[in-house]
Amino acid sequence: MLWSPKKALRFLVLSAVSAATVLAGPPEAENLSKEGWRLYRLGEFNSAVQIFQSLHSPAPTESDAEIEGLYGEASCWNFRRDRRDAARAIQLYDRILSKAPDHPLAAWAALDRVRAKYLGAIDFDHNAEMARAFGDVAKTYEGTPAGEEAFFLSMNQQVPEMDVAKARQLDEEIGEYLRLHPKSLFLSRLLSLQAACCDVLDRQAERLEKMVLALESREYDERNPRADGALSYWQIAYAAEFQAGDFTLAREYYQRLIREYPKDIRVFGARRALERMDVVEAAVRAGQSIPSQWEAP
Numbered sequence: 387m388l389w390s391p392k393k394a395l396r397f398l399v400l401s402a403v404s405a406a407t408v409l410a411g412p413p414e415a416e417n418l419s420k421e422g423w424r425l426y427r428l429g430e431f432n433s434a435v436q437i438f439q440s441l442h443s444p445a446p447t448e449s450d451a452e453i454e455g456l457y458g459e460a461s462c463w464n465f466r467r468d469r470r471d472a473a474r475a476i477q478l479y480d481r482i483l484s485k486a487p488d489h490p491l492a493a494w495a496a497l498d499r500v501r502a503k504y505l506g507a508i509d510f511d512h513n514a515e516m517a518r519a520f521g522d523v524a525k526t527y528e529g530t531p532a533g534e535e536a537f538f539l540s541m542n543q544q545v546p547e548m549d550v551a552k553a554r555q556l557d558e559e560i561g562e563y564l565r566l567h568p569k570s571l572f573l574s575r576l577l578s579l580q581a582a583c584c585d586v587l588d589r590q591a592e593r594l595e596k597m598v599l600a601l602e603s604r605e606y607d608e609r610n611p612r613a614d615g616a617l618s619y620w621q622i623a624y625a626a627e628f629q630a631g632d633f634t635l636a637r638e639y640y641q642r643l644i645r646e647y648p649k650d651i652r653v654f655g656a657r658r659a660l661e662r663m664d665v666v667e668a669a670v671r672a673g674q675s676i677p678s679q680w681e682a683p
Contacts, residue, residue, distance in 0.1 A: 415441060415451040422458050431466045435459050448486050456482050457491045464502045475502040493532035496523045500536075517543035531571060537563060538572040538579075545582050553586035574604040590630040597622050598635075616650045619643040623659065633663050 422437035441455025460478035463471040479499040483492055500519045520540035527533035544556055560580050563570070570576060577600035584593035601618045623639035626632040640656040647653065669676050 419451070419454055419458070422455075426458065426462060429466075431462045431469075435462045438462065448489075450489075453482055453486050453489050453491055456485075457495055460495070460498065460502075464498055464505075472502045472505065475499075493523070493527035493530040496527060497532045497536050500539075513543055517541075529567075534567065534571050538575055541576065541579050545579055548583070548586060550586060553583040556580075557583035557587065574600045577603065585629075590625070591632070594622065594626055594630050594632065594635060597625065614647060616643055616647040616652060619647075620652045620656070623656070627659060627663065633667065636663065 418437055418441055422434050422441070425431075425434035425437065438455045438458035442452040442459070443455075456478050460475045460482075463478070464475035476499055479495040479502065482489065482495040483499075486492055497520075500516065500523060503519070504513060504516045517540045520536045520543065524533050524537035524540055527536070541556055541560055544552060548556065557580055560576050560583070564573065564576060577596045581593045581596035581600060584590070584596060597618075601615060601622065604618075606614075619639045619642050623636045623643065626636035626639065637660060640659050643650065643656045644653050666676050
């Protein structure tokens with residue numbers, strides 16, 4: 387699933403603030419930069435814009451302070467909720483890419499330019515043109531955090547409604563990418579996309595393998611009250627039971643769900659599933675028909 391604007395904004399702020407402490411240059415510029423990002427985080431966009439403009443207006447061409455000022459102001463126009471001005475943000479991103487295409491913030495500017503252009507589009511979750519745009523950023527800035535994110539977003543745009551041919555193509559592209567970038571920041575999400583491809587290709591055993599690897603490689607934000615594995619456990623167990631017929635794996639994850647999340651709404655279903663598999667296996671061993679109430683949905 388594509389990142390929400392709120393999550394993208396948080397990721398953007400963290401990366402930008404980290405860059406700010408390194409790139410701002412002279413102490414006065416660094417102090418202005420910190421204040422600009424502080425106001426940005428508070429949603430005080432008008433004041434933040436003024437500070438970022440003071441960084442890039444008088445600064446020497448292509449200085450770190452100027453580039454960060456342009457990037458900060460563009461971020462304000464791109465991600466604010468009220469009076470958002472995507473066209474203005476794109477102009478500022480273009481100035482960065484024109485003035486300093488090799489600057490550390492250029493990759494983020496290129497990525498956020500695509501977001502500025504398409505954020506709010508009706509077909510935001512399945513847009514071939516946007517997928518190509520993210521793909522171009524991924525190729526241009528391969529090896530950078532922004533390039534990694536762009537690759538994931540490009541792949542993610544193409545997964546919904548994919549047919550067998552597209553699923554085979556994406557599975558190969560993601561597999562090759564992970565071979566070259568085994569420690570990608572988006573490892574878990576890319577493995578989940580591969581699992582979706584395997585589902586379309588009816589490679590259920592491989593799908594399960596990717597789902598388990600995606601779960602194992604996922605990073606949890608302990609501050610997020612929804613950061614738990616209950617849903618993933620359920621999805622793996624359900625796919626193992628009904629798509630792959632792997633009752634051993636299904637039992638493992640139903641039991642983990644019951645044990646680790648005893649208050650989760652899915653626990654009742656997990657207990658029923660364990661009972662169902664016992665009945666099904668007993669019927670098969672006895673050469674009997676599976677009772678109708680336990681047949682697959």
